[in-house]
Amino acid sequence: MNMINHSHFESADTELFRLEKELEQARTRRERAAKVCGKVGRRCEKLYPPRPSTWKEPDMPEDVRTAFNAMTIADMAHNKRPAIYAAWSKQIEEQKAENKALQDAAPPNGKRSTAKAGLTLPKKHSTRFATRNGK
Numbered sequence: 001m002n003m004i005n006h007s008h009f010e011s012a013d014t015e016l017f018r019l020e021k022e023l024e025q026a027r028t029r030r031e032r033a034a035k036v037c038g039k040v041g042r043r044c045e046k047l048y049p050p051r052p053s054t055w056k057e058p059d060m061p062e063d064v065r066t067a068f069n070a071m072t073i074a075d076m077a078h079n080k081r082p083a084i085y086a087a088w089s090k091q092i093e094e095q096k097a098e099n100k101a102l103q104d105a106a107p108p109n110g111k112r113s114t115a116k117a118g119l120t121l122p123k124k125h126s127t128r129f130a131t132r133n134g135k
Contacts, residue, residue, distance in 0.1 A: 051106050055099035057092060064088045 060068065067082035075081065081089070 049106065052099060052102040054103075055096055057096075061088070 064085055067085045071081065071085070
């Protein structure tokens with residue numbers, strides 16, 4: 001007769017159930033960590049908002065460059081600029097002013113209160129952090 005060892009199958013099933021439970025626990029930890037990470041990310045964005053990029057003058061378009069190159073020194077001295085060049089210059093100055101306003105309105109990094117961002121530590125934690133960093 002052909003006898004099958006059932007204990008081998010039972011131990012394999014038990015191991016599979018154990019692994020499935022472990023996998024479910026790992027998924028739960030991952031989801032919890034993702035929520036915490038998202039919360040910390042939002043607080044960091046409040047504390048350190050991205051700074052607007054520094055303004056860089058764009059390259060002059062070819063048609064504007066052609067009009068600019070056609071100007072004479074007398075035109076420049078009497079501020080007689082071709083309309084296309086004047087319009088482009090005005091647009092550039094407006095872009096520069098808008099960027100400066102954004103730069104001025106942005107808080108300097110690191111200067112916001114951590115309490116405003118919701119990142120306050122209990123006294124015992126802040127003391128431990130300070131002593132660990134030699135302060």
